[in-house]
Amino acid sequence: MMSYEEKLESKGYKLSTQANKRIFEAGVRTGNLIFVSGNAAKVEGVLKYKGIVGDTVSLEEAQDAAKIAFVNCLATVRNMIGSLDSMIRIVNIKGYVASTSNFTDQPKVMDEVSALAIEVFGEVGKHSRVSLGASSLPEGTPVEVEIIVEV
Template sequence: MTPEERLAELGLTLPEVVPPLAAYVPATRSGDHVYTSGQLPMVNGELKATGKVGAEVEAEAAHDLARICALNALAAIASAAGGLSNVVRIVKVTGFVASAPDFTGQPKVVNGASELFGEVFGDAGRHARSAVGVAVLPLDAPVEVEVIAEVR
């Protein structure tokens, strides 16, 4: 089953690549790797939520927002790689979580992204990862995800 078929089975479609907010590109390819810029939880050009996780945003909601970030990252990867079927594996994921001072559940939030990659790519979706708490993200987004993928 192709990654596109797995997405369809999950009831998901690859969105349009989110346009950059500043002077960068959504993804760039260098040799056998695609590097995404940080992807926010944007749907149809709008940020799905704002605020700090553990304050204005519940951890469970942030988990779902990280999944949206991952879907946007897949769109950026596909645009640079000529489709998701050209992805060999997800190599590294970095998740940034805008966190209330006492919030320590960043890994569970970023699982939203990691789980999607596993659902779409199986074992090739297993990756190294960092989940980092930060004071603030662009547009006051609760979560941002960036990805490195190996491609053919």
């Protein structure tokens, strides 16, 4: 049986091993929950997309950005506990989408993340979720994702 990390890799996603370089923690564990800080769509430390969804970033690009940001959240979990296979459940996913005032498809951006979570993790990937619009996000990322997982 493939590990969760192998399943992600089979879909083209590789978990980063980069260390947190922020003033705050990449993730905080309290009891059996890990709260992962917001992640952008960075690949090897570089933003894959920059801009505003509905203006310079398409829905499809935003969906890809959201999946990359989600995988970066999962990398934090793996780096904290050693293996994604130790996860009991993805409890919550929050997605922030830098979008124009008339863009209302934030849920469609995050639907791709939800689908990936369930496809890779099955029952463990079933989660609650919120999708929010924002006028801008750090460094110009079009999407930021944070998660809470039970371990």
